[in-house]
Amino acid sequence: MPSLSFSHLTFVWPDGSPVIADATASVSGGLTALVGANGAGKSTLLRLLTGELSPASGTVAVAGTLAYVPQDVALRADARAESVMGLASVRGALRAIEAGSVDPAHYEAVGDQWDVEERATATLESLGLPSDTLDRTVGELSGGEATRLALASALYARPDVLLLDEPTNNLDAAATAQVVDALASRRGATLVVSHDRTLLSRVEAIGELRRGRLRWFGGAIEEYEAALDAERAAAEAELRSARSEVSRQHRELRTQVEGVGRRQREGARKAKQAGLPPIVAGAKKRSSQESQARATRVHEERLADARDRRDRAEDAADRDREIRVELPETGVPARRDVARLERCVFATGTQADAAIQGPERIVLSGANGSGKTTLLRTLSGEVAPQAGRASALVPVGYLPQRLDVLDPALTVVENVRARAPGASPHEVRAGLARFLFRGADGDALAGTLSGGERLRAALAAVLLATPAPQLLLLDEPTNNLDFSSRAHLLDALGDFRGALIVVSHDAGFVAALRPTREWRLDGTFLDTPL
CATH class of the missing domain: 1.20.20 (F1FO ATP Synthase)
Known part of the structure; x- marks a missing residue:
């Protein structure tokens, strides 16, 4: 019997915009993927399956328990990992019993979970998280570690059906491989929204959501692309x-x-x-x-x-609409000083001395939690170094992982105009059209956008700003981007004549940028020409 099935699902937004039309499918055991262009409705479909949204018509049936990890996991920074995994009371009771407590309430709290720490630690380690993670707060974790903690919480519960939205975002290659292995070996049904080729190469079937219609392809990404090419x-x-x-x-x-x-x-x-x-x-x-x-x-x-x-x-x-990013004229002369790190000590304790001159392309690498995002935030001026100096000598454009450059209460147009106050409404809308925000699309509130739409809006806000950025800081810019939009972003960055620092775990994307240097954080700061 299928673990998850849905029949004739139809969903329309309150303004009448159609999203999903007559979608029917069943998912049994194994790993299944859902793909589609940005804004196609993939996340919306997952929310319909969880019951978070109600369809205009159709039914959903789940055999057993269901867990869902959304695209942007919102975890309180002060929450302890054990609480995120729902283990705080059990662990507390175990500690009390080990200390000699005979209180029946403690034994009741433990129940039959005497191996809770061993199971939790095994789950965390299967995702590349250290055994002491349970005793840390979310604020002490990197973005990738927080994502894996949320996934660990779902895996620990052993649900019959697991729904995941872009679970490998912000993860380095090693962590991605561990997550994919854990998902592929999981018992039960797993339905995952992803554009990650490493993950898509391990799935057993792919569902494509296109213009509201859902259709299925057997096999992994290679078989799916071959079928699309033939079509x-x-x-x-x-x-x-x-x-x-x-x-x-x-x-x-x-x-x-x-x-x-x-x-x-x-x-x-x-x-x-x-x-x-x-x-x-x-x-x-x-x-x-x-x-x-x-x-x-x-x-x-x-x-x-x-x-x-x-x-x-x-x-x-007709292919799905694709972003066409045209960057402003932002050329930097070869010998111009762009930025400096002078005995700069970051919050992670790493010290760096380096300078950027001219239109250099630097890939910033290191394991999750090594301080890559901290370095970018320091260069952008968002945070001050612990010691030393970090200075940018040209206009900077910074696209963070969490895309918090957008004010969720403002429209897309208003967000861009806030960064380009001298631009006319026509100029702003003409610029946004190249990012696929045409007409009324630009009047959507940033807080209502899908993951891929949010990334496009954030890119627009950063790249259309005045003055135009001559140093771009990009933190995982391909997260949530569909395949064609990723290609167009690469084309645009290929034409960028300013300096560029990029953090990305997408090896193909990094190679296509042709970086000239690598800054690697590995307990120390290494600056290596490529």
């Missing part, structure tokens, strides 16, 4: 044929119409030469006109059918 080739061949047919039918209709005119003139001339009575000539003219009108209607219908076929072919061949 695209067939659709483009059909489109070429349909366009050719439209042109042919248009020519035949034009020939028919021009022929009608010639025949009518020739008929009138012959009738006049033959001296036919007006009533006879009129009857012949009407008969000819009716015959020619029927022939013209046939050609018009053929042309209409050809155009319908072409429209269907264009719709089938």
Whole structure:
């Protein structure tokens, strides 16, 4: 029996915007993925399956228990990890019993969970988290560690159905591999929204959400892409044929119409030469006109059918909308000083001495928790170093992991205008159109956007700011980006002529940027030319 099933699910936002139409599927054991363009409704579908949202129609059935880890895990910084995992009371009771307590309440709290610490530690270690994590607060963890803690909490509960939204965001390659191994070996059904190729290479089936419609493909990412390539080739061949047919039918209709005119003139001339009575000539003219009108209607219908076929072919061949980022002119001369770290000691205790000159491309690497985000925040001026100096000598654009450059209470347009106060409304909307916020899309509140939409809006706010950034600090910029948008972001960054520091666990993305140096945090600061 399937662990999770849903039938004819339909969902429409209160403003009437359709999101999901007649989605039906069942998910049994194993690892299954859900993919689709940014804003396609993937996170919305997960929220429908959890009951957080109610569908306009359709049903959801879950056999057993269900756990859900959303895209942006909101954990209190002062919360202890043991509380996040729901183990604080059990661990407290165990400590009391070990200290000699005979209070029945303590034994009742423990129940049959005498191995709670061993099980919890094993779960944490399977995700690459150290055994002392239970005694730490969320604020002491990096973004990637907090993500894995939330996942550990869900895995520890051993749910029959596990729903995950982008669980490998912010994780380095080693941590990603551990998470994928844990998910692939899990018993029960796991449905995960992801654009991570490492994870997608291990799934057993992929569901694609496109224009509100859900369809399924057997196999992992390679089989899915091969099927899409075959479909695209067939659709483009059909489109070429349909366009050719439209042109042919248009020519035949034009020939028919021009022929009608010639025949009518020739008929009138012959009738006049033959001296036919007006009533006879009129009857012949009407008969000819009716015959020619029927022939013209046939050609018009053929042309209409050809155009319908072409429209269907264009719709089938049309790819999802993609962001087209055009960066402003932000060139930096080769010898210009861009930024300096002078005996700079970060909150992690690491000291760095380094300088950036000209349009350098630097990849900032290190394990989760090594201080990469802290370094970027220090360079951006958000936090002060513990000692020494960190100075940026050109305008800086900083895109943080958590995308908190956006005010959730403001619209997308208002967020961009706040960073580009001198820009006219037309200039702001023209810029946003390149990030796929067209017309009313720009009037959406930032707090209502999906993960991918939030990333696009944050990118727009950073890149369209005035003055234009000449030093870009990017912290995991491909999180939540669909495959095509990732490619277009790479194209845009390839044209960027300023300096760039990027943190990314997407090895392919980093390689495509062609970095000139690597700054590595590994207890010490290493500056290596590439």
